[in-house]
Amino acid sequence: MTHNDHTGKKLPQVPEPYWRDFIDLPEFPRLEKDIQVDVVIVGGGMTGITSAYLLVNEGLKVAILEAGKLLNGTTGHTTAKVTAQHDVIYDEFIQNFGRSKARLYYEANTDALSFIKKTVDEHQINCDFSEQDAYIYATTDQYASKLKKEADAYEKLGINGGLVNSIPFDIDIQNALVMKNQAQFHPIKYLTHLIKIITEKGGLIFENTTGVNIETGEQPTVLTREGPRAAGNYVLSCSHFPFYEGLGFYSTRLYADRSYIVAAKTKKPFPGGMYISADQPTRSLRSTTINGEEMVLIAGEGHKTGQGKDTMEHYKALETFGEQVFGLDNIMYRWSAQDLVTLDKIPYVGEITSGQPNILIATGYRKWGMTNSTAAALLFRDMILGKKNAYQSLYTPSRFYADPSLKNFLVENADVVGHLIKGKLEMPDKSAEELSIGEGAVINVKGHRKGAYKDEEGKLHIVDTTCTHVGCEVEWNSGDRSWDCPCHGSRFSYTGEVIEGPAEKPLQQYDYNILDNLTSEDSGY
Incomplete structure (x- = not known):
């Protein structure tokens, strides 16, 4: 099965990151x-x-x-990206924690960058380390105003950078904020x-x-x-x-947030630097060399794990953006990433x-x-x-910190409760027989909520959709072919094995022929 977006480019079928390719990784025993x-x-x-x-x-x-x-x-x-420019954050940190703690955060990450550079130099590590300026850019008046405040925060904290009016490729921006002498590797x-x-x-x-x-x-x-x-x-x-x-x-x-990345060969050369949009949905850009050819990593489209639209749509949105800005010759890789937010x-x-x-x-x-x-x-x-x-x-x-920790604690845990209740009340109307090859979905088996995926050979893989962490109902992630929990970000393979915690136990698996013998009186989820 091949995925295409409306630009006509073919998305790689299997989500695999570039970084592990062409590397002879050592293996270690259990x-x-x-x-x-x-x-x-x-x-x-x-x-x-x-x-x-x-x-x-x-x-x-x-x-x-x-x-x-x-x-x-x-x-x-x-x-x-090896950088202390972590989105638009320093003005917020000054407001919430004060100037000294905001400066400490910058120093901690700048010290980390310096340590990586020193380690690379000391051991002569061939890891494509290069110093790059990092940019946040705004395409709307709302975010241009935020960048002006962020630039003021840079000045207060003594950060080497400031506002600029343009970036070296075809995006119509209001302004951009540069942080000098960052890096990638x-x-x-x-x-x-x-x-x-x-x-x-x-x-x-x-x-x-x-x-x-x-x-x-x-x-x-x-x-x-x-x-x-x-x-x-x-x-x-x-x-x-x-x-x-x-x-x-x-x-x-903590809550889990996913984002998406495509690696593509572009028609226009990459001008150097690292870029991320202040506006949402996020667009992030940097270059790398893959098998001797320069590629551009196009990333963004973040959302809470297990929530939001069909995940393939996120990859397609990044492809469309890349086509508009650089023109795409070939899409080599696609993958997604998950991280936790405090x-x-x-x-x-x-x-x-x-x-x-x-x-x-x-x-x-x-x-x-x-x-x-x-x-x-x-x-x-x-x-x-x-x-x-x-x-x-x-x-x-x-x-x-009472602000913002208490507010965010209440918001995030209300979100968890909402998804816990919503998942229990929803009953799908799709059946396993309706699934196409390579398709996964939550299905209804005689009043029971189950998860199903039909593999390339036509075999059905049936799992219980109740997350083994605290019991929220997982949702199908079509882009990565996984079952994702909207409450705390646990992820499971289509066979039910744990990919990411906090869940420790796999989803219960079922033989479809046996499952089909259930009656509506049998215990459900």
Whole structure:
């Protein structure tokens, strides 16, 4: 099955990110026996690998536990902008937290950029690192006014940048705000080199090893789904959504947001720089080299996971935008990304729960994970070594600002309750027999709400649509062929396996022939 948009370009059938292609990634075994180390790191993405790299350099014994394959989560699906320009945010931070905390956020991310650059230089890592100016542009009067306020915030905070009247390609803008001397790179090439250093210095890495809980105490121990245990003086939760929440109730303090990316060869050359629109829906642009050819990454179309229109429409909208601005010769890749947003838009990094100083968490990067994850890893190192870090209070998960945290807490949890109730009341009228090849949908089987997908061979895959986290009803994501939860962002494959948490258990699977024998009196959802 091939998807086409109205520009006539063919969308790649399977959503796969570019970053992992052409890279010889190392493979690591499953954890088969109990281990004892200084630091157990759960999650093998940018945060976990950078943390392990920093800690082995300090002589500590470290183990990374990755539920699937290294670098296949959020890190492998990024646009890989290494920048402190995180949308229009600094004026808002000044208003909500004051000038000093807004400046700290900028400094933390600028320090992270500098650390990445220094590491690339020190180890001569061939990861396509290049310095680029970053731009936010406005196409409407409303957002042009916001950019003027943001430019004032840049001036107050001493950020190197300011307003400009044009950008070097064919978009009619009102104004744009530049942040000078930012960067972009190939994250997998960068992290693959760090992995090599970690293992050379005695670090342990285990794939297909899922952490499910922590046995707390003086020496916390990670319990894995597979059975073996990993004990350490510290446990770092670097698993995107916290695999262990303690008493932090992170399900009520985070929401999941998806965005979409296409990589295309363009008719017009890319002028350099990195760009993102202030207006919604978001449009983000940067270039990269794929197999020797320059490509443009066109990203945006963000929305809450499991909510909104047919997800294929988001890819098509990006294609149309790319065609209008650059002209498209060929679309090489398409993929989507998911990240978590905190109540106040600053990540949670630090003690997962007050009183448990040896269990640390990093989450809620709001799609700006390259610098925020590095800042988190640097903070983890200092906390473990007992060193002062200027950013510890900024990122601490225990913070709670009445404005905006309380308002956003109420809004987000009302949204969860609304979707929980709505999903239970809705009953689809579609049947499995109506599905086409490659189509998925929520179906009605004798009054029971089930999820169905018909694969390329015509086989039906039937699952229960009740998310195994808190019981919301999942929705079909046609663009990525997955079942997505609108409440807390859990995602499942069309066969029901967990792709992303917080859910830990798969959706219940059914044999359609047996399911068809249900009666309307049998228990439903």
